[in-house]
Amino acid sequence: MDNREQLRELKEQVSLGLKEAYKKMVEFKKRNNSPLIVSRNGKIIAIPPDEILPTTSAKNEPA
Secondary structure (H helix, E strand, C coil), rough: CCHHHHHHHHHHHHHHHHHHHHHHHHHHHHHCCCCCEEECCCCEECHHHHHHCCCCCCCCCCC
8 A cells, every 4th residue: 555545545534533523513512502613704603503514514525
């Protein structure tokens, strides 16, 4: 396995891990009726738990 293949595999694993972490965070926030605090355009905002999307809209799927 060359470096490119190792990096691609690592990228896929990291991406899957981040998606799983997001999913668990959303479940936690909804279960505890807690807002999600994020920075959007340099401003801090709170997203109510019922408005948190279940998945991200990131386009970083493995190539």
